[in-house]
Amino acid sequence: MTSTTGTTSTPGAPGTAAQDPRVPGAPEAAGVAGGTGPRPEPDDSFDRDDLPTPPGATGRLLRSLLRPMRLRVVCAALLLLVQQAATQGGPLLVAYAIDTAVPAFRDADHGPLVAVAVGYALCAAAGGAFQYGFVRAAARINQDVLLDLRGRIFRHAQALSVDFHERYTSGRLISRSTTDVESLRELLGEGLQELIGVVLSFVFISGMLLWLDLGIGAIAVLSFGPLYLLVRVYQRRAVRAYAERSTAMAAVIVKFAETMNGIRPVQAFRRERANDAEFAVLNHRHERANGDALLEMARYVVGSRLVANTAVAGMVLWGAYRVADGTLALGVLAAAVLYVRRLYDPIDRLAMFLNSYQSASASLQKIAGLLAQTPTVPEPAAPKELPPTGGRERGREVVFDGVSFGYRTGGEVLPRFDLTVPAGQTVAVVGSTGAGKSTLAKLLARFYDPSQGRVLLDGVDLRDLAVPELRRGVVMVTQEAFLFSGTVAENIAIGRPDATPGMIERAAKAIGAHDFITALPEGYDTDVRKRGGRISAGQRQLVAFARALLADPAVLILDEATSSLDVPGERAVQQAMDTVLHGRTAVVIAHRLSTVEIADRVLVMEHGRVVEDGTPAELIGAEGRFAGLHQAWRESLA
Numbered sequence: 001m002t003s004t005t006g007t008t009s010t011p012g013a014p015g016t017a018a019q020d021p022r023v024p025g026a027p028e029a030a031g032v033a034g035g036t037g038p039r040p041e042p043d044d045s046f047d048r049d050d051l052p053t054p055p056g057a058t059g060r061l062l063r064s065l066l067r068p069m070r071l072r073v074v075c076a077a078l079l080l081l082v083q084q085a086a087t088q089g090g091p092l093l094v095a096y097a098i099d100t101a102v103p104a105f106r107d108a109d110h111g112p113l114v115a116v117a118v119g120y121a122l123c124a125a126a127g128g129a130f131q132y133g134f135v136r137a138a139a140r141i142n143q144d145v146l147l148d149l150r151g152r153i154f155r156h157a158q159a160l161s162v163d164f165h166e167r168y169t170s171g172r173l174i175s176r177s178t179t180d181v182e183s184l185r186e187l188l189g190e191g192l193q194e195l196i197g198v199v200l201s202f203v204f205i206s207g208m209l210l211w212l213d214l215g216i217g218a219i220a221v222l223s224f225g226p227l228y229l230l231v232r233v234y235q236r237r238a239v240r241a242y243a244e245r246s247t248a249m250a251a252v253i254v255k256f257a258e259t260m261n262g263i264r265p266v267q268a269f270r271r272e273r274a275n276d277a278e279f280a281v282l283n284h285r286h287e288r289a290n291g292d293a294l295l296e297m298a299r300y301v302v303g304s305r306l307v308a309n310t311a312v313a314g315m316v317l318w319g320a321y322r323v324a325d326g327t328l329a330l331g332v333l334a335a336a337v338l339y340v341r342r343l344y345d346p347i348d349r350l351a352m353f354l355n356s357y358q359s360a361s362a363s364l365q366k367i368a369g370l371l372a373q374t375p376t377v378p379e380p381a382a383p384k385e386l387p388p389t390g391g392r393e394r395g396r397e398v399v400f401d402g403v404s405f406g407y408r409t410g411g412e413v414l415p416r417f418d419l420t421v422p423a424g425q426t427v428a429v430v431g432s433t434g435a436g437k438s439t440l441a442k443l444l445a446r447f448y449d450p451s452q453g454r455v456l457l458d459g460v461d462l463r464d465l466a467v468p469e470l471r472r473g474v475v476m477v478t479q480e481a482f483l484f485s486g487t488v489a490e491n492i493a494i495g496r497p498d499a500t501p502g503m504i505e506r507a508a509k510a511i512g513a514h515d516f517i518t519a520l521p522e523g524y525d526t527d528v529r530k531r532g533g534r535i536s537a538g539q540r541q542l543v544a545f546a547r548a549l550l551a552d553p554a555v556l557i558l559d560e561a562t563s564s565l566d567v568p569g570e571r572a573v574q575q576a577m578d579t580v581l582h583g584r585t586a587v588v589i590a591h592r593l594s595t596v597e598i599a600d601r602v603l604v605m606e607h608g609r610v611v612e613d614g615t616p617a618e619l620i621g622a623e624g625r626f627a628g629l630h631q632a633w634r635e636s637l638a
Helices: 029-033 057-087 090-106 111-159 170-212 214-222 224-261 263-268 272-325 330-344 346-371 437-444 467-473 488-495 501-511 514-518 537-551 567-581 593-598 616-621 625-637
Strands: 002-004 398-406 412-421 426-431 452-457 474-477 555-559 585-589 601-606 609-614
Touching: 057 111, 057 170, 057 346, 090 111, 090 170, 090 330, 111 170, 111 346, 170 214, 170 224, 170 330, 170 346, 214 224, 214 272, 214 330, 224 263, 224 272, 224 346, 263 272, 272 330, 330 346, 398 437, 412 437, 412 452, 412 609, 426 437, 426 593, 437 555, 437 585, 467 474, 474 537, 488 501, 488 537, 501 514, 501 537, 514 537, 585 593, 593 625, 601 616, 601 625, 609 616, 609 625, 616 625
Parallel strands: 426 585, 426 601, 474 555, 555 585
Antiparallel strands: 002 412, 398 412, 398 452, 601 609
């Protein structure tokens, strides 16, 4: 066995690092508690709701969503185009009826008026039929896009490294896949139809007005200038308003999710009033942001209606004067007025589209920022395979070769670190909180990559192993013992989905969990419910142990994994440990020194360095730091 931290210790012998001035002289019982080691501090960019979005990422995301269904998009647009043509034929029929069909009817010629009535009915029927077809096609496109987008967010979030999830809250991820996707649904479901309808109406009606009468058409076209300026001003202001509203909504979701996830300490420490006050601040912030967005829309609607009503009044007065003068047919004026009303009626709907567009644009930018994040622990370009283990030996050699590591915003956690763990050896790692124990475990599990150096498994760099190959070889049981909703058997079989009921039961028996499982209402088929809340913390820990055992890894990492067990449960696990760990390489982050008794070797860490290295008996006899920890622990049991 070899362990060096800038110097080389004698293999297999207890070593102390008295020359290291950072090692405290007097051990304390509190040092046994260990903790989980330093956690990454939040990056400044993660304090905000949004993530940096690369230029053009939003457009690329939208194009990639619509590209697979571009043919359906074209067909939907054609349906809407035909629907607009059928709908806008009505005023022309009215003009024909007033100027031609009604005078003919007075002369006993009923044909033109009947033709107008039939034509109007056909236009209405065709408009309704094509509108129905468009709504169906648009709804399918909408749902397929959202299905694709939600799947992308879920898959990408799972693929991102632990480093990302420890800095970016789950509440924000929930906001991305719910509130932000919902904003996009509103745009695709209703907003685009309104936009395309308004654009087609403007183009078609402007052409018809200019064709019917150049003067009236010119007034309508000139009114587009002020309307365009109103749209541009509203768009600039609404961008800020809706971005703030989305951010405020995400903050509300984050606070709500955080409070509900921590409901036990909230109630235990009577945090209800404080949380209510904090939530009220965030809620009022969202209320103000939402009110600002609505106020901007109200300003736009008032301005656009003023322009529209002024233009309509001018056209009617000008047209009426010309009808009285005999230079304009009454039917043409009636058709022009109908067209003008149809031209300006969609203005309010355009405001609703801009409302949806600004909200969806801000949301899509946030989603694009999330999807642009890359794993800090990437898959290898040319993955390697682990060499086969020989004979019945299942363990693999672990080597930390010149490893140093620091979290993104923190200082260096592990200075240059060298360590060799032979195949099949059980190593216990102890030390005070922040000593680097859990960081060592996370590097071995490749939740993080070292800043410098390599972590080798049977001579293969972990960065060269594909994730499935790595997860088959290395399994980590953490302090949290997280269980998913589902049966006990399903939770045990997570690491080996093809396991038979017999294999699941044997794993539970080996770890000492079989008796309490069979005592549950439905045995192995009992639903543990959300986070395993139906069973105790110690029982959840036993299920996690059985899960790891069934996965049959070559290297097993136990990161304070017995901390939730009571004394009988801990003894049951320790009795099974000799069998469970036999032939495997094991790294045990020790919370209780009773766990150390099963280890072949003990490493005492301080400030990221190994300060003592040897067997439990050797270190106790050496009267160093571990001996002091052990003595304090024994006195605590007295």
